[in-house]
Amino acid sequence: xxxxxxxxxxxxxxxxxxxxxxxxxxxxxxxxxxxxxxxxxxxxxxxxxxxxxxxxxxxxxxxxxxxxxxxxxxxxxxxxxxxxxxxxxxxxxxxxxxxxxxxxxxxxxxxxxxxxxxxxxxxxxxxxxxxxxxxxxxxxxxxxxxxxxxxxxxxxxxxxxxxxxxxxxxxxxxxxxxxxxxxxxxxxxxxxxxxxxxxxxxxxxxxxxxxxxxxxxxxxxxxxxxxxxxxxxxxxxxxxxxxxxxxxxxx
Numbered sequence: 001x002x003x004x005x006x007x008x009x010x011x012x013x014x015x016x017x018x019x020x021x022x023x024x025x026x027x028x029x030x031x032x033x034x035x036x037x038x039x040x041x042x043x044x045x046x047x048x049x050x051x052x053x054x055x056x057x058x059x060x061x062x063x064x065x066x067x068x069x070x071x072x073x074x075x076x077x078x079x080x081x082x083x084x085x086x087x088x089x090x091x092x093x094x095x096x097x098x099x100x101x102x103x104x105x106x107x108x109x110x111x112x113x114x115x116x117x118x119x120x121x122x123x124x125x126x127x128x129x130x131x132x133x134x135x136x137x138x139x140x141x142x143x144x145x146x147x148x149x150x151x152x153x154x155x156x157x158x159x160x161x162x163x164x165x166x167x168x169x170x171x172x173x174x175x176x177x178x179x180x181x182x183x184x185x186x187x188x189x190x191x192x193x194x195x196x197x198x199x200x201x202x203x204x205x206x207x208x209x210x211x212x213x214x215x216x217x218x219x220x221x222x223x224x225x226x227x228x229x230x231x232x233x234x235x236x237x238x239x240x241x242x243x244x245x246x247x248x249x250x251x
Contacts, residue, residue: 012081
């Protein structure tokens, strides 16, 4: 096994089309010259155009897999993708921090119809805050961030609230006025990450690729701003790779 590459881990769903989930993450990790591990939170039946079904992995199985990998390897960074509940996520995040407090954690807040669990009750808001306090970055898009906070709040206020606990990269793919522009919020710091090219082809799994690239860059000891900037450039090349929904990966 390679000894000159940092170890990184994807904890996410299995997409048989390989456009999203752990397969997309592993492709991204390899292109960034980090050694990628993967733990499935779910098996799915889907293509790049259709989501058919999902079967969740038992939490105990996921936790045992995490313990096994962390006992054997020094994992520098973890990317977390689709999960069925906040309790499930909390168990994963807290176990990682017990096993390896210095490991960086990126949560790609994938909130599809099967995972739109209620963030808005008081208990879940408290759980969410306790989780965010242990995470380095979340990467919601414009639609997902509205599900992380009470719906009557404006997006700007929501980001300000969330960035008190961890860094927030608001992805610009669904932005109503600035398509492709990402916004990185780190407590009292704010950065606008403009795209190099807005004439790209939409891709299944582009959010997975972006968060995986950030995770790899953090494992390579880049600071968060540069990790996000470099991941954005990588993802743009991925979006430009061909006109289909399934992209190709390039360094």
